[in-house]
Amino acid sequence: MELNNIKRVYLVGIGGIGMSGLARYFHHLGCVVCGYDKTHTPLTEALHNEGICIVYEDVADSIPMSFQTPDEATLVIYTPAIPKDSAILNYFRNNGFDLYKRSQVLGIISKSMFTIAVAGTHGKTTTSGMIAHILKDSGNDCSAFLGGISSNYQTNVLYGSNNIVVVEADEYDRSFLTLYPDIAIITSMDADHLDIYGDHSKLEESFRLFASQIKQGGTLICHKGLPLDKGFTYAMNEQAQAMATNVRIEDGSFFFDFTDGKVSIPNIRMGIAGLHNIENATAAIEAALHVEVDPNAIREALGSFKGIKRRFEYIIKTPQTVFIDDYAHHPEELRAAISSVKRLYPDKKLTVIFQPHLFTRTRDFADGFAEVLDMADETILLDIYPARELPIEGVNSEMILSRMKMLNKQKCGKQQCIDMVRIEKPELLLTVGAGDIDAMVQPLKNALENV
Structure with missing residues (x-):
């Protein structure tokens, strides 16, 4: 496929975060862009308003x-x-068209560019967003394909004037094996997508394959402790080649110091919350240093980074009420979100509303979800969001509920949940999930604010 020849682009499933990024990219190039999706969403509405035809x-x-x-x-x-x-x-x-997966097209676009690819079962969206923002904010510039909407730029695709592209490398369906990066980051390799991989070892094998595809002379930056036989390691509060140390909270913001043995950047204030985001920032800093971004510019950029929509996103932040929304849908992601909320607000009662995502993931990690949700003071479970799957007999939200030890737990429908929040007015609310729970965010905000 020669990109220069393309004049018309049709995307089947245009409303997905990755697909919509490609739609915007080709529209930006002047192509006629059309697509199909099964549901109206704020994202498809935004694409329509930008001049993209959707059925x-x-x-x-x-x-x-x-x-x-x-x-x-x-x-x-x-x-x-x-x-x-x-x-x-x-x-x-059936009519003679060559069909390409999103990941294949991303591979072709990035092939001729200096590519920074961020992979991991969690952390990749925020980390890639951080790197893109550091490069933009410092004046170095880049293009970027992100797996979420950047709060700084209000889009999931950025256009640059140079040859650098930042891409989120998705392990689902082994998509990231279409990429041959100059710099690769691997944030995590926890068991996930077992409906695709079968078992954890096959997932790990796929990540090792991805790491082997780095261009000659390129760099692998990986979280310390991952089962990889090479790479520049990073970690928080433990020994690694790049380290975040002296982590602290001051006036509601996270601060830390960075060092990698060659460069030290003290007193970095994070524009977003979360201990897990300090680890993400450590990887992002190291990637930025590899393309020679000035350390002071990196510090400034991290302070102005507003995060990614639905990644530890503040919906309400007042002395009386805090409401945070997060995309977490794996036990370790939930652990990171809940731990960070509790560390920020140790004196507030934490209510968590969780929508499980996928029957297979619920079945495979029911014990892990139960253990992590027990960290909250109150938990409300919604029905499983099926996404691409058909129901599995015996697999439901009660699987998690029955394994939880806390007493203050229940399962309810969406409207019942909103009504409950309107009556009880929890002082600290966290919504988590990767399904359509995001459609509840505004009604929940209205319920808390008596709108």
Whole structure:
């Protein structure tokens, strides 16, 4: 595929965070961009307002005439999350079109660029967002494809004037194996996506393959303790090649010092909260130093980094009420979010609302979810968000609830949950999950504020 020849792009599953980034990228290049998604969301609405045509009915007749005949100027991209019986997907498959996964297209775009790729079962979106912001804010510039909406730039794709691109490297469906980075970061390799990999060892093997694809003379930056046989290690409050030390909270902000044996950056104030984000920042700093960003500019950029939407995002922050929303959907992500909230607000009663994501993930990690949710003072569970899966008999939110030891726990529907929050007015509320729980954020905010 020659990118320079592309004039028309159709995306099957355009509303996904990664797919929407590609839609914006090709639209920016001047291509005609259209796509299908099954649901209206704020993101599809934003794409529509930017001039991108989106249909919500999965019928072949909805495909525009200009996309109905294959040619070298037409590119069709699809996401593996689209059902195999999709009428639109099968029209393209059955009529001679070459179909590309999102990850393949990302691989082609980044092939000719200096690529910084961030991988990991968690931490990759915030870390890639940090690196992109450091490069932009310091005047070094970059392009970026992020797995979330940057709060600094209000988009998930950034356009740069140089040859550097920052990409989030997704391990789902082994997508990241289309990338050949100059700098690769691996933040974590916890068991996840076992519906794809089967077991943890296969997931680890895939990460090692990704690490082996770094270009000659390139650099691997990895969290200390990961089962990798090479790489420049980083850690917080323990010995590694790059370290975050003297971690502290002052006036509600996290501070730390950085050193990697060559460069020291003292007294870094984080623009976002969370101990896990100090670890992410340590990796981001090391990547920025490898492309020769000035250490003082790095410190300034981290102070002005506003984070990624739904990554430890403050919805309400007053002396009376704190409401934080987070994308966490794996036990270790929940542990990081809950631990950080409790450390920031040790004297407030913590209420957690959690929507499990995927039947397989709930089945595989029910014990882990139960253990971590027991760290809260009160837990409300919603039904499992199925995403791409069909139900599995016996797998439901009660699997987690029944394993929890705390007494102040319950499962309820979304509206019941909102009504409960309106009545009880929890002083410290954390919503977590990767499904459609984000649609509850505004109603919950209204409930807390008596709107």
